[in-house]
Amino acid sequence: MFDVKDKVALITGVSGAFGAVAAKALAGAGCKLVLAAGNEKALAEVAAECTDLGADVAQLAIRPSDEAACGRLVQLAVEAFGSLDVLVVASGMNKVAKIDALTPDDFEGVMDANVTQSWLLARAASSQMKAQSRGGKIVLVSSARGLLGHPAGYTAYCASKAAVDGITKALGCELGEDNITVNAIAPTVFRSPLTAWMFEDDEKAKAFRDGFLARVPKGRLGEPEDLIGPLLFLSSRASDFYTGHILYADGGYTAG
Numbered sequence: 001m002f003d004v005k006d007k008v009a010l011i012t013g014v015s016g017a018f019g020a021v022a023a024k025a026l027a028g029a030g031c032k033l034v035l036a037a038g039n040e041k042a043l044a045e046v047a048a049e050c051t052d053l054g055a056d057v058a059q060l061a062i063r064p065s066d067e068a069a070c071g072r073l074v075q076l077a078v079e080a081f082g083s084l085d086v087l088v089v090a091s092g093m094n095k096v097a098k099i100d101a102l103t104p105d106d107f108e109g110v111m112d113a114n115v116t117q118s119w120l121l122a123r124a125a126s127s128q129m130k131a132q133s134r135g136g137k138i139v140l141v142s143s144a145r146g147l148l149g150h151p152a153g154y155t156a157y158c159a160s161k162a163a164v165d166g167i168t169k170a171l172g173c174e175l176g177e178d179n180i181t182v183n184a185i186a187p188t189v190f191r192s193p194l195t196a197w198m199f200e201d202d203e204k205a206k207a208f209r210d211g212f213l214a215r216v217p218k219g220r221l222g223e224p225e226d227l228i229g230p231l232l233f234l235s236s237r238a239s240d241f242y243t244g245h246i247l248y249a250d251g252g253y254t255a256g
Contacts, residue, residue: 001238005030008081009235010073012064012121013091015042017192018141021224022088022231023047027055029232031086034077038063056081064091064117070124078128086137086235087125089118092160094194098153107156114160119167126171126180135179138171139234140164142186144250161186165246172244181243183234188250190222218251 009026013019015037023035027050035050037043040061047059058080064070077084093113095106118140129136145154146161164184171182189195189212198205198221213219230247233239248254 002232002236003030004086004232004236006032007085007235008032008034008077008083009086009088010034010036010077010084010121010125011088011090012036012073012117013089014046015039016090016092017190017194017224018187018227019088019090020046021227022090023050024053025228025231026086026088026235027051027053027057030055031235032056032081033058034073034080034084035059036062036064036073037091064089064121065112067120067124070117070120073121074124074128083132084125084128084136086139087121088139088141088231088235089121090141091117092141094154094157096153096157099155102153102156107159110156111160111163114157115163115167118164122167122171122182126175126178129180130178135181137235137239138175138180138182139231140168140182140184142168142184142246144186144188144248144254146186146246147248147254168246169244176243181234181239183239183242183245183247185227185230185234186246186248186250186254187222187227188216188248188253190224190226190249192224195221215256216251216253217256220251222249222251 009031011023014023014035047057050057062069095110142164143161145158146165168184
């Protein structure tokens, strides 16, 4: 039920921690991949790793910043492999600042990267999936911050991830009749270049962890590998009856 061999998967944001893990996980599981990122060097490195894992890979150094770019990525999947079965939107951004320091342009930038681009990609991918008449899988990336607030200047990020949750639920309802599932993975803090300081042994990091982990039943921060299981589930036949769901990969953080 978890077999995704020979499925065609489009993954954006592969220069980021989750995007890179998603690409390598689906490569190792036998998918054919279309990989995208704005960072051409990082994209080439991830693509090479996926090729080494035995995957057929097409790549395009592009951000899904507008309708044309999203259309190009879907078209690349069709040209390279003949179809599109799975979309994983791992691209996005954050801008941390209290509201009096966060500019309107900052706010719009986060909303565009996290919300509008997710919507545009889902729109382009679902159109192709409908045309194929065999369904498909759309996996967006949300966050525990779509459900919970944060005191350290996360108004744009929290709003954007709450909007991703709304898109997930609405499209899950809308596309169900086309046999296209739409779900989101919502991690809490997990290891990435942006959060590396949280895993250090200095006093600042220890103070953060002590406070944060008091609310995490599993008693640790997340690792990128913790997202592989949910990704394989949501990309495979195992999740055929699951749509419109936000799957919290958070060690129980949002349950407490």
